[in-house]
Amino acid sequence: MKRGLGILAFCWLAAWPARAAEVSPEYQVKAAFLLNFTRFIEWPRSAFSSPNAPFRICIAGRDPFGGALTAIIGGERVNSHPLMVEKLEGGQVSFSHCPMIFFPRSENNEAALIPRLGRGVLTVGETEDFLRIGGIIRFVLENNRVRFDVNQTAARRAGLLISSRLLKIARYVESGGGQ
Amino acid sequence: MRPFRDIPVERKLLVTILATTALALLLSGLSFLVLDTVFFRQQLRRDLSAQARIIAENSTAAVAFDDAKSAEETLNSLRERPHVTAACIYRLDGSILASYSPARQTCPPPRTSGNLIFLGGRMEVFETIALKDRPVGKLVLVYDLGEISERLRIYGVLILAVLLISGAIAMRFSVRLRERIVAPIEELASYAAHVAETRDYTIRVREQSRDELGVLVESFNAMLFSIQSRDDDLRKALADREQALAQAKNAREQLEMITDTMASAVTRCGRDHRLIWASRQYSRWLNLPPDQIVGQPLAAVIGEDAFAALRPFIDRVLTGERVEYEVEADFKTIGRRWVRGTYVPTRRENGQVDGWVAELSDITALKRAQADVVRINQQLQRSNSSLARSNEDLERFAYVASHDLQEPLRMVTTYSQLLIRTYGGQLRGEAAAFVDTIVDGTRRMQTLLSDLLAYTGINAESDQPAEQVDLNAALETAKRNLNAAIAESGAQVTSDPLPCARGHEGHFVSLLQNLIGNAIKYRSNDPPRIHIAVRRQGGEMRIEVSDNGIGIAPEYHRQIFVPFKRLHGRRIPGSGIGLAICQRVVERYGGRIWVESQVGAGSKFIFTLPEAAPPAREVAAAREGSNERAAL
Known part of the structure; x- marks a missing residue:
């Protein structure tokens, strides 16, 4: 597989011909990944206040997707919950309404936030020790391709049920005793 | 090649068995093959569809996250399916995310409609890879249908093998059938051919089984029996017919022969x-x-x-x-x-x-001849009566002449003798000789006349009644009349006892006297031996007068009975009428006379007379006489 991110990005651009030509291909892929994660993970019912409550993908800090994420999830649902993007800026500390939180690499705030998070929250980050500090999914770049590692222990602790299919394509899965 | 109906039963059976077996096998094999193929395809279709769905399902994550490696791993699970020759996962834009190609075969491009197609020797299965109803890619599987043809091949080999084996079994079976069915039929056929060829209906076929063939053999034998008996009957009838025909032919030929002759x-x-x-x-x-x-x-x-x-x-x-x-x-x-x-x-x-x-x-010729005979007879009777008349006239003339001539001749003789007696001494020598010659001539003439008278008198006296004449007495009279000649010649006259005959005694005396006189007259140098024998033969008497005289040459045997025919001229005295008198006498009494003689061997004069009833005395005597002769 020597295809570069450019082709992948093109692929998504072709699929969703949105504006956001200025967004880097890497984040366009990552935006798609975020959507795809919702397809392979089951959240506890307690994560939502009602069946019609929106599924918020919260970005903890500055938005690196430049609108690509919003474009991808536009009109999509997770079960009955409509997807939407929410930016957590400044010192906002309430995350309880976010089933998924993305921690951009630039913010470096995950170490402070994650331990305070309750059950039913999927944490996705980009930093090297994201899993070690309790994050659940970490994006990595490998040979110019976007891959991800999974911390199964953290996911279990958060009450999330990750599909084995997702685990299978993960680059690395941390599960308790370490693999 | 011969048509099926002409080939031998054995071959027919074999062919039938083989054909049936082969047909059954082929049909069942074919239907099995078709069913198998159909079922196999259906199953394959289901199987592959399921497989494709599983792979698609399993590869959704990999496709969703564009993970070629993971997708490939998923595809690699197809290794368990040896006939999948290629499998590819396409992204939505048509580019290949992952491929599996053990046979280095490229994947066909994804199709939009129809998720399963058969193409030549392969099947292509298309499956959309979807993530929560959103298509994210496509899966293509290529399945090599060589498996099917391989299965076909295997089935074919199997059917062929079964065919061969069942063929072999059928052959063995047909050998059995041959022994049980064909061999008896062949035997029967050969017997039938033999019978047809030799027509020997005595043959009987051995019965081997109690099935229809047994019945056939039995019927055949029964048929042979009836043919045999019919053949026998036919032969007999033919022989009878031939015999009858031959007899008929024979009878016909005989009839024709008889009627022809x-x-x-x-x-x-x-x-x-x-x-x-x-x-x-x-x-x-x-x-x-x-x-x-x-x-x-x-x-x-x-x-x-x-x-x-x-x-x-x-x-x-x-x-x-x-x-x-x-x-x-x-x-x-x-x-x-x-x-x-x-x-x-x-x-x-x-x-x-x-x-x-x-x-x-x-009988036309006969009738004509009869008419002729009647006519000729009438003529003959006419000429006969005139002839008889003239003959009678002549005889009467001869009788009257010889009777009337005797008187003047006696006068000549008397007066000649008187002349000699009275003037005998006065006559000179020469005159006396003349007178003697006259006397001699008149004496001869007297003899001649009396003989002639006797000859003519035989018939002339026919008006006198016939009487029974004892021939012995007649012989005695004849011998007495010939006394001088017998004594002179020293003849011996012997006789069998003679029978009686009807007639005039003078005739028979004259007959015997003439015959005995002739015998003495024509004697040889020996003294005459004369024997009179009697034989009875066929109702007539046969009297034979044999002598030992000079005999008569055969050419004169008839002439001697003609009047005045003399063989010896005047050398021997006689009137030349004696044997004519004999003939006349014998013929007058219905007999015949002839002579058997050779010169120098004596003569035998034989005459026959119709047998008259003799007096018993004479018959006995005659019988004794003949007995004596028989004894001699």
Whole structure:
């Protein structure tokens, strides 16, 4: 597989011909990944206040997707919950309404936030020790391709049920005793 | 090649068994193959569809996250399916995310419609990879259908093998069948051929089983038996028929031989007056070929005139009467003929007259001859009576002449003797000799006249009644009359006892005297031995007078009985009428006289007389005499 991110990005651009030509291909892929994660993970019912409550993908800090994420999830649902993007800026500390939180690499705030998070929250980050500090999914770049590692222990602790299919394509899965 | 119906039963059975087996096998094999193929395809279709769905399902994550490696791993699970030759996962834009190609085969491009197609030797399965109903990619599987043909091949080999094995079994089975069915049939067939060839119906076929073949053999034997008996009957009938034919032929030939050699013609006619059969003589007589006679109406064959002449006899014979006739009729082919016919009716078994057999003689010549005979007889009688009249006149003249001449001759003799007695001494020598010659001449003339008188008198005295004459007495008288000659010659006259005969004694004396006198007169140098023998033969007496005289040459045996015929001139005295007198006497009494003699061997004069009833005394004597002779 020597295809570069450019082709992948093109692929998504072709699929969703949105504006956001200025967004880097890497984040366009990552935006798609975020959507795809919702397809392979089951959240506890307690994560939502009602069946019609929106599924918020919260970005903890500055938005690196430049609108690509919003474009991808536009009109999509997770079960009955409509997807939407929410930016957590400044010192906002309430995350309880976010089933998924993305921690951009630039913010470096995950170490402070994650331990305070309750059950039913999927944490996705980009930093090297994201899993070690309790994050659940970490994006990595490998040979110019976007891959991800999974911390199964953290996911279990958060009450999330990750599909084995997702685990299978993960680059690395941390599960308790370490693999 | 021969048509099926002409090949031997054995081959038929084998062919039938093999064909049935092969057909059954092929049909079942084929249907099995078809079913298998259909089922296999259906199953394959389901199987592959399921597989494709599983792979698609399993690869959703990999596709969703564009993970080629993971996608490849998923595809690699197809290694368990050896006939999947290629499999590819396409992204939505048509580019290949992952591929699996153990046979280095490229994947066909994804199709939009239809998720399963058969293409030549392969099947292509398309499956959309979807993530929560959103398509994210496509899966293509290529399945090599070589498996099917491989299965077909295996099935084919299997069927072939089973075919061969069942063929071999069928062969063995047919060998059994041969032993059980064909061999008996062949045996039967060979027997039948043998019988047909040799016509030997005494053969019987051995019965081997109790099934239909056994029944067949039994029927065959029964048939042979009946043929044999019929053949025998036929042979016998043929032989009988041949014999009958031969007999019939023989009888026919005999009939023809007989009728051919018969002077008379023979025909057979039916009630309808048609000729059924005619002898060759008949067709010769009528001068007609046999085919114009047999089967023809009698009236057509002999002509209406002749038929009308014969019709009364035909009507009579058809009433069952035997008819004999003589009739003159005008025949169509041969003219007027006298016919003597005998018609004999022929009858059927029931006695009804169904025709007649005719025996016919042409007596035309006979009738003419009869007429001639009558005419000639009349002529003859006429000339005979005139001849008899002149003969009588002559005899009477001779008798009267010889009787009346005796008186003047006696006067000449008397007066000549008187002349010698009275003037004997006065006559000179020469005159005395003359007178002696006269006396001698008159004496000879007297003898001649008396002989002539005797000769003519034999018939002249015919008006005197005949009497029973004892020939012994007649012989004695004759011997007494010849006394001087017998004494002079020293003759010995012996005789068997002689029988009696009817007639005048003088005639028989004259007969015997002439015969004995001749015997003495024509004696040889030896003294004469004369014997008179008697034989009875066929109702007549045969009296033989044998001597040992000079004998008579055969050429004179008839002449000597003619009057005045003398063999010896005047050398031996005699009138030359003696044997003529004998003949006359014998013939007058209905007998015959002849001589058996050779010169120098003596003579035997034989005369016959009709046998007269002799007095018993003489018969006994005659019998004794003949007995004595027999004893000698």
